[in-house]
Every structure is written in structure tokens, then in C-alpha cells.
Amino acid sequence: MSEQAVTAQSEDFSRWYNEIVYRADLAAPSPVRGCVIIKPYGYEIWEGIKGGLDRRFKATGHQNAYFPLFIPESYIKREAQHVEGFSPELAVVTHAGGKELEEPLVVRPTSETVIGEAFSDWIQSYRDLPLLINQWSNVVRWELRTRPFLRTAEFLWQEGHTAHATHDEAEEETLQMLDIYADFAVKDAAIPVIKGEKSRMERFAGAVRTYTIEAMMRDRRALQSGTSHNLGQNFAKAFDIRYLAENNEQAYCWTTSWGLSTRMVGAVVMTHGDDKGLRLPPKLAPYQAVIVPIYRKDDQKPLVMETVNRLEKQIGAAGIRVHVDRREGQSPGFKFNDWEMRGVPVRIEIGPKDVQNNNAVLARRDVPRREGKQFVSQDGIADALDALLNAIQANLLADARAFRDRHISDVGAYDEMRQVVEGGDWARAWWNGSDEDELAVKDETGATIRCFPFEQPGGTGYCVKTGQPAQKVALFARAY
RNA sequence: CGGGGCGUGGCGCAGCCCGGUAGCGCGCACGGUUUGGGUCCGUGAGGUCCCCGGUUCGAAUCCGGGCGCCCCGACCA
Incomplete structure (x- = not known):
């Protein structure tokens, strides 16, 4: 490979x-x-x-x-x-x-x-x-x-x-x-x-x-x-x-x-995204779930595919965007990694054991490895999937929010702001500067004012750059 | 626009210094093997070596010129 x-x-x-x-x-x-x-x-x-x-x-x-x-x-x-x-x-x-x-x-x-x-x-x-x-x-x-x-x-x-x-x-x-x-x-x-x-x-x-x-x-x-x-x-x-x-x-x-x-x-x-690739929010994912069929010998294939086809219809009928990976010649392991890289929220594994036990494996992309896997019954799989997709959607948001909030600091002094911003984080600071002051900040720290957030702390403070009284806080960061 | 790097099968690269049959990995095709976390083996197809000119018996390789792309920065709704 x-x-x-x-x-x-x-x-x-x-x-x-x-x-x-x-x-x-x-x-x-x-x-x-x-x-x-x-x-x-x-x-x-x-x-x-x-x-x-x-x-x-x-x-x-x-x-x-x-x-x-x-x-x-x-x-x-x-x-x-x-x-x-x-x-x-x-x-x-x-x-x-x-x-x-x-x-x-x-x-x-x-x-x-x-x-x-x-x-x-x-x-x-x-x-x-x-x-x-x-x-x-x-x-x-x-x-x-x-x-x-x-x-x-x-x-x-x-x-x-x-x-x-x-x-x-x-x-x-x-x-x-x-x-x-x-x-x-x-x-x-x-x-x-x-x-x-x-x-x-x-x-x-x-x-x-x-x-x-x-x-x-x-x-x-x-x-x-x-x-x-x-x-x-x-x-x-x-x-x-x-x-x-x-x-x-x-x-x-x-x-x-x-x-x-x-x-x-x-x-x-x-x-x-993470080191394994994309992680797509279920609401925007082209495929919300991908079924990877698993069979050992050719005689197992018809049996497995029969179940896979049935589940594909069942899940599709519930309004979930599902795709079956019918590629020949790629091992299941390869397909697992491939779909993880492409960010599909849920992978469904169907093998001979599952056919026999009337269940399926659901593996969520946002939780790595074993902890992200669960066995569910084939009956009502669409409901289980629907619940899982909602959980993933919520988890991705919570994850991103926690990450963001960890990386924003309130700063008072200019040196402090500089340190935060140069370390890659965002800084929130009182601002009352001119255009020239704003340019100077960019020059000196690489950060720009991303915005004056609607959510303000209230009250007044002193501008991080000029030291003058300021009415608003601004958000500073390096940007794309 | 400044700095750096690179142009060689579809992709990633080696070969260039020191000129002499164009190579490797992946991918692709076919056959077999395997399949619950990136199988393995064999066979095969596929290349104007970015372009133009020069040197030479001979240029991917040396020389001159040109073009293009990528990365970093500056710029930027």
C-alpha cells in the first residue's frame, strides 16, 4: 500500500x-x-x-x-x-x-x-x-x-x-x-x-x-x-x-x-479532523454510515451480502445516507482505515458471525478503536444508528467547543497578549486603539483583531495597546 | 512581489556531481492466496526524463535561455 x-x-x-x-x-x-x-x-x-x-x-x-x-x-x-x-x-x-x-x-x-x-x-x-x-x-x-x-x-x-x-x-x-x-x-x-x-x-x-x-x-x-x-x-x-x-x-x-x-x-x-483524517459531522457527511461486508471464503459471501443488502435498504428507508463498500480485493482492515480517513461518522461491520447472531458492529469515528465499537441487533438498527449519529454530531461540537475555550485567554497587559498570541492561542483584551495601533499589533505579534465579540464582559477597561480607557474587548488571533 | 525548493510512467521518488540499454515503491490489469484493523506471491501494461538551443560519436545527466509548479512570507474579503 x-x-x-x-x-x-x-x-x-x-x-x-x-x-x-x-x-x-x-x-x-x-x-x-x-x-x-x-x-x-x-x-x-x-x-x-x-x-x-x-x-x-x-x-x-x-x-x-x-x-x-x-x-x-x-x-x-x-x-x-x-x-x-x-x-x-x-x-x-x-x-x-x-x-x-x-x-x-x-x-x-x-x-x-x-x-x-x-x-x-x-x-x-x-x-x-x-x-x-x-x-x-x-x-x-x-x-x-x-x-x-x-x-x-x-x-x-x-x-x-x-x-x-x-x-x-x-x-x-x-x-x-x-x-x-x-x-x-x-x-x-x-x-x-x-x-x-x-x-x-x-x-x-x-x-x-x-x-x-x-x-x-x-x-x-x-x-x-x-x-x-x-x-x-x-x-x-x-x-x-x-x-x-x-x-x-x-x-x-x-x-x-x-x-x-x-x-x-x-x-x-x-x-x-484528527491524525487519522477527516471527521465529518453527520449532518454534512455524504455517507453517514458505510457498511463493510466481511467474509472469509467465497461461500460465505452470498450469505453476508444478503444481510448487507437487506440492512442497506432498511437503513436507507429510515432516511440515513448509507453506502456499502462492495470493493473486491481490499481487505476489511484496509477499508476501515480508508473510511476513517474519509471521515465517515459510523462504520457498520457485517460478517458471518453477525449474520448468525442477527447483529452488527457499529464503530463510531469520533471514538477511537475498541471503545467506539458496539454490537447492535439487526432489528431496529436504523434507530440505533440514528441515535448514534445524533450523539456523534453533539460530541464533535462539544469537542470543538472545549478545544476552543481552552485556547482563549483574557489578557490585560500587552506583553501578556503578545505571549498568548505568539504561542498560538487567542487573546481577549480591551481595545481602544486606532487603525495604526491595530497595524502595529499585527506587525509586532502576527495577530489581527478577529472581531469585537457581541458577548462583552460589560463595564470598561484599559486598552491593551494604548492604555487608554476602553469600552469594548476585542479578540486577537492569527488567522487564515 | 521577496526567500527557498522542485520539474523523470497515474502518484511519490532515485538516477544527474563523474555523459553510454531509464530504475524503484505505490497504484493499475490479469491469475492465485488472503479477508473481524492498512494480506502475500507471480505475471504484465504503462515514460515526449518541462521546453528551446548549445557542447559531444552519444545528453535525464554538462552549458545557456525560457516556462511551469510547490512551500514559507508579504498581500487579501
């Missing part, structure tokens, strides 16, 4: 990550630098993410639509901060149909501009508001340094765009969508996240306020996993999104945008 074990996380986390992504068959390298091919197993995880989010979007009144991939270059330039933020990483089409284009077309890095232009047509009256639109799409940002899922030149995401009559409604929407992201992350992806507001420096180009959910990866680096922006009237003014109010006066809309991308796949990998 090839190199058997993957590189240990503790040895080289980034190498571990790359190996897992390729060996677990989530993705493959692409011919184009910075892009990846998302393979079926990885894409199914994304489909799980899409499903979980889309359901929540619809439940809160949003509708899906689709806008063009190409954006006239002039659109991008209409909002000053927006163009400044994005121009370094734009891919631009200058030729098409064998001719130079009159106006270059930008491959969308995000769609505030095209959608803003559309909104200005669609919205006439306060009766047209709120307008709640989402699109599932690909976007391109020409990043210099890329990593599969975490940052690729092209990635898949959803971007929500909404328009409202008042600032307060827009703010409410912005926060609601952040809550939806957090709810999804916690309940479906089993990733505990910290909700908070971004600093001025980390704000989306063109936003008035940016909110984020931040997650801690297994190497303790922070990953911004979803963002929600209150755009104020910046884009409304740039794209003339106005409505006629009840009092017959024209007013600019207040808009929002919010996005979550295939980066979430990377978050799942890096939050739950």
Missing part, C-alpha cells in the same frame, strides 16, 4: 491539511494556478452546506436569483471604497469573439454592483421593500497565495443582497443573517463560532459595518467563516437605488449583503 498514515497534525498542520484534502478525495489540483477541482465527495459536503443554508434563507423570506458572471468595469468603479478594495485582485476580460471589447468585463469578485444596478430598476416604491435576494454562484478573486477551499482564485458561495426602507431594518437583516450563519455552523457543521463585529480595518470594502462568525481551527488559527455587511446607503447612492415613500418623497434604500463560501468545507476539515 502507499504511505499509510497521513502526516500528523502536530508535525505539520498545513501538510496534514493538504494531504487530507487530496487523499480523502475532496478535491484535486487543477490545471490553473490557484484553482481546484472539487471532486464528488467534496462537492457533496458543499451540497450539504448549501442545503442547510438555503432552507434557512427561504424560511426567512429570501428568494434565489442569478446575475451575470461578467460585470462592466465601470460598475466596479462606482463605489469608491469598493473599487479600492477589490481592484488588485480582479480578473478582467478584454477580448471576446475575436475582438477587443469596447468596455472590459470584470469577472465578478462579488456582485453588489450588478445587483445594485438591477435593484435600482426593480425598486420604485416602499411597497417593493424589503427586497430579499440570494444567489448561489462562483466568484473570482486573483489571490496571490491560495489553499484548497480556504482561499482559491475561484470559489463557490452564496451572496445575499437585500434592500430596505430604513437603516434599522437593514441592520436587523444584517444581524439576522449572521445569526443564521451561526446557527448553521453550530447545528449542522458542529463548529462553534464567535459572533462579532469587524474592526474598521477588516471591514468589507464599501460597508458601514461588517459582522463575522469566527471559528478556531485545530491549529488554533482563526478562520472567518461567514460575514454579513450593513452597507448603509453607500451602494444605494452609487447605484441610485431609491424608492418613493408613503409621504411621496424619494428616499435612498439601505442595503445589506452577506456571504458564506466553500471555505466552510475547509473549516469542517480543520475543525474536526
Whole structure:
């Protein structure tokens, strides 16, 4: 067999990550630098993410639509901060149909501009508001340094765009969508996240306020996993999104945008994975259970397979995503390791003994070796499996939460913060600094302000950098 | 964009210094063996040695130029 074990996380986390992504068959390298091919197993995880989010979007009144991939270059330039933020990483089409284009077309890095232009047509009256639109799409940002899922030149995401009559409604929407992201992350992806507001420096180009959910990866680096922006009237003014109010006066809309991308796949990998490979939360796992049939001689095979086929139907009928590993020529031991690497939450072993005793072995991925194995009766196996999957889902979340909480410290003095952050942990500290102070912290410690958490200790303190009185604590960490 | 590394069957690599029949492991195909934690044996298929030019009787190997990729950092919604 090839190199058997993957590189240990503790040895080289980034190498571990790359190996897992390729060996677990989530993705493959692409011919184009910075892009990846998302393979079926990885894409199914994304489909799980899409499903979980889309359901929540619809439940809160949003509708899906689709806008063009190409954006006239002039659109991008209409909002000053927006163009400044994005121009370094734009891919631009200058030729098409064998001719130079009159106006270059930008491959969308995000769609505030095209959608803003559309909104200005669609919205006439306060009766047209709120307008709640989402699109599932690909976007391109020409990043210099890329990593599969975490940052690729092209990635898949959803971007929500909404328009409202008042600032307060827009703010409410912005926060609601952040809550939806957090709810999804916690309940479906089993990733505990910290909700908070971004600093001025980390704000989306063109936003008035940016909110984020931040997650801690297994190497303790922070990953911004979803963002929600209150755009104020910046884009409304740039794209003339106005409505006629009840009092017959024209007013600019207040808009929002919010996005979550295939980066979430990377978050799942890096939050739950261990030295044996992936550990997928049952809600997002393409296969929630895999049956490995075991037979010694050919004459045992029909008997075992008969039971396996029956259980496959039984389990599938209960709405559990089950897969039978029918590969010939691989030993059960090989298959055990293979599915562990690929993160399947539960492995079901069926051998001659089980056929005879009317039972099956359930082995949970989140508990190693023997302790994770149990015998269950074939009757009612679906119920047992269902309970086990719920337990695993809960355990992964609890695990990740405990890990995260162990690695966040409250600090008072700058030296203390530096020590915590340089050791790889996160630091929570009072903050009242300027943009320059924030840059200096990054320079001196490698950490950035991930967010000002919504959950604040209350009261006031002294800024970790300036020593001045401060109203809020910030979360500092090294980030992806 | 700065620093480092690398381009040789599908993947991972050796060979290069010191020029002379292109090799190993894995994977793949076939046969047998095995199967409750990464079986073993045999047979076989598969290569423009990144590209261009030069030196030479002869270049994967030496020289010149080019291209590409990866890693670290900087940058980054």
C-alpha cells in the first residue's frame, strides 16, 4: 500500500491539511494556478452546506436569483471604497469573439454592483421593500497565495443582497443573517463560532459595518467563516437605488449583503479532523454510515451480502445516507482505515458471525478503536444508528467547543497578549486603539483583531495597546 | 512581489556531481492466496526524463535561455 498514515497534525498542520484534502478525495489540483477541482465527495459536503443554508434563507423570506458572471468595469468603479478594495485582485476580460471589447468585463469578485444596478430598476416604491435576494454562484478573486477551499482564485458561495426602507431594518437583516450563519455552523457543521463585529480595518470594502462568525481551527488559527455587511446607503447612492415613500418623497434604500463560501468545507476539515483524517459531522457527511461486508471464503459471501443488502435498504428507508463498500480485493482492515480517513461518522461491520447472531458492529469515528465499537441487533438498527449519529454530531461540537475555550485567554497587559498570541492561542483584551495601533499589533505579534465579540464582559477597561480607557474587548488571533 | 525548493510512467521518488540499454515503491490489469484493523506471491501494461538551443560519436545527466509548479512570507474579503 502507499504511505499509510497521513502526516500528523502536530508535525505539520498545513501538510496534514493538504494531504487530507487530496487523499480523502475532496478535491484535486487543477490545471490553473490557484484553482481546484472539487471532486464528488467534496462537492457533496458543499451540497450539504448549501442545503442547510438555503432552507434557512427561504424560511426567512429570501428568494434565489442569478446575475451575470461578467460585470462592466465601470460598475466596479462606482463605489469608491469598493473599487479600492477589490481592484488588485480582479480578473478582467478584454477580448471576446475575436475582438477587443469596447468596455472590459470584470469577472465578478462579488456582485453588489450588478445587483445594485438591477435593484435600482426593480425598486420604485416602499411597497417593493424589503427586497430579499440570494444567489448561489462562483466568484473570482486573483489571490496571490491560495489553499484548497480556504482561499482559491475561484470559489463557490452564496451572496445575499437585500434592500430596505430604513437603516434599522437593514441592520436587523444584517444581524439576522449572521445569526443564521451561526446557527448553521453550530447545528449542522458542529463548529462553534464567535459572533462579532469587524474592526474598521477588516471591514468589507464599501460597508458601514461588517459582522463575522469566527471559528478556531485545530491549529488554533482563526478562520472567518461567514460575514454579513450593513452597507448603509453607500451602494444605494452609487447605484441610485431609491424608492418613493408613503409621504411621496424619494428616499435612498439601505442595503445589506452577506456571504458564506466553500471555505466552510475547509473549516469542517480543520475543525474536526484528527491524525487519522477527516471527521465529518453527520449532518454534512455524504455517507453517514458505510457498511463493510466481511467474509472469509467465497461461500460465505452470498450469505453476508444478503444481510448487507437487506440492512442497506432498511437503513436507507429510515432516511440515513448509507453506502456499502462492495470493493473486491481490499481487505476489511484496509477499508476501515480508508473510511476513517474519509471521515465517515459510523462504520457498520457485517460478517458471518453477525449474520448468525442477527447483529452488527457499529464503530463510531469520533471514538477511537475498541471503545467506539458496539454490537447492535439487526432489528431496529436504523434507530440505533440514528441515535448514534445524533450523539456523534453533539460530541464533535462539544469537542470543538472545549478545544476552543481552552485556547482563549483574557489578557490585560500587552506583553501578556503578545505571549498568548505568539504561542498560538487567542487573546481577549480591551481595545481602544486606532487603525495604526491595530497595524502595529499585527506587525509586532502576527495577530489581527478577529472581531469585537457581541458577548462583552460589560463595564470598561484599559486598552491593551494604548492604555487608554476602553469600552469594548476585542479578540486577537492569527488567522487564515 | 521577496526567500527557498522542485520539474523523470497515474502518484511519490532515485538516477544527474563523474555523459553510454531509464530504475524503484505505490497504484493499475490479469491469475492465485488472503479477508473481524492498512494480506502475500507471480505475471504484465504503462515514460515526449518541462521546453528551446548549445557542447559531444552519444545528453535525464554538462552549458545557456525560457516556462511551469510547490512551500514559507508579504498581500487579501
